[in-house]
Amino acid sequence: MDPNPILEVTNLTQQFSSGDHKLTVLDHISFSVDEGTTCAIVGPSGSGKTTLLGLCAGLDRPTEGEVILNDIPLEPLSEDERAEVRNQYVGFVFQTFQLVPTLTALENVMVPLELRGMRTEKVKEDARKLLTDVGLEDRMHHYATQLSGGEQQRVAIARAFINKPRILFADEPTGNLDTETGQTIEKLLFDLNKINGTTLILVTHDLSLAEQCQRTIHLKNGAIFKDEWIDRAEVEQLNR
Structure with missing residues (x-):
């Protein structure tokens, strides 16, 4: 069975x-991403990478064009409706972490489900x-400022x-980390992506990170100038 596109631009x-x-x-960008794919968006500073990611996730509205996320056209939706789509189907990892400093690590992880009104023991167990x-069993009750x-x-x-997002957007997820720590974070992203079957779309300046993805979309001056695919077997070998 052919995979279904989870994102259509x-x-x-x-x-x-x-x-x-x-x-x-x-400038008039079009592409689609199939469910379960790992895709990197790369390009020089100012090429529009982060802007594109924000539009794909429904964080902003485009001047023109259409984004369909998980079969849902985003343009007709209100701000609240788009926020609901994100809460139901989307995960985010940002360069700046964006944790709530007054919450513990455990409480920070629980936030997306608590926003749905889910405050059960099962949510806490999942967190x-x-x-x-991710190797933080001994740091669950530490606040963000107490963590590296x-x-x-x-x-x-x-x-x-x-x-359990259908699609995960990551914006320079290793940009603020040293090389060794960044490699650990990369492995976590791909491992969890594989375990959960989540589509991963990431923006990065790190070509070694991009090369671990099945697909790399290159932006230049706001347009796609190259769209590369890597053989799935090669990607799996890289991610072992």
Whole structure:
């Protein structure tokens, strides 16, 4: 059976006004991503990578074009409706971690499900398991300020997977980490992606990270100039 696209982007354009001129950040971008795929978006600074990721996740609205996420067209939805789509189907990992400093690691991981009104012991058990999976079983009750950068990113990854997302967006997930810690975080992302069958779309400057993905979309001046696929067997060998 052929895989189904979980993300469809058609003629996506994003412009911003700069004085009397319009700045085109994205210029009629079209692509689709099949369910379960790992896909990297790369390109020089200013090429539109993070803007594209935000539009794909429904964090912003495009000037033109359409995004369909999990068979749901985002354009007709209100802000609250798009937030609900994200809460139900999407996970995020950011470069800056974005943990709530007044919550413990365990409480931070539980946040997405608590926003759904789920405050059960099962949610806490799931959060504990995820923190154990990312190697933080002894740090669950520490606050964000008591954790290293690598530990905070592990908490952020656990939080991203707590709602069993259909698709995970990661924006420079290793950008603020040293090389060794970054490699640990990379392995966690791909391991959890494989275990959960989640589609992974990440923005990165790190070509070695991009090469671990099945697909790499190269942006330049707001447009796609190369779309590369790597043989699945080669990717699996890299991720062992």
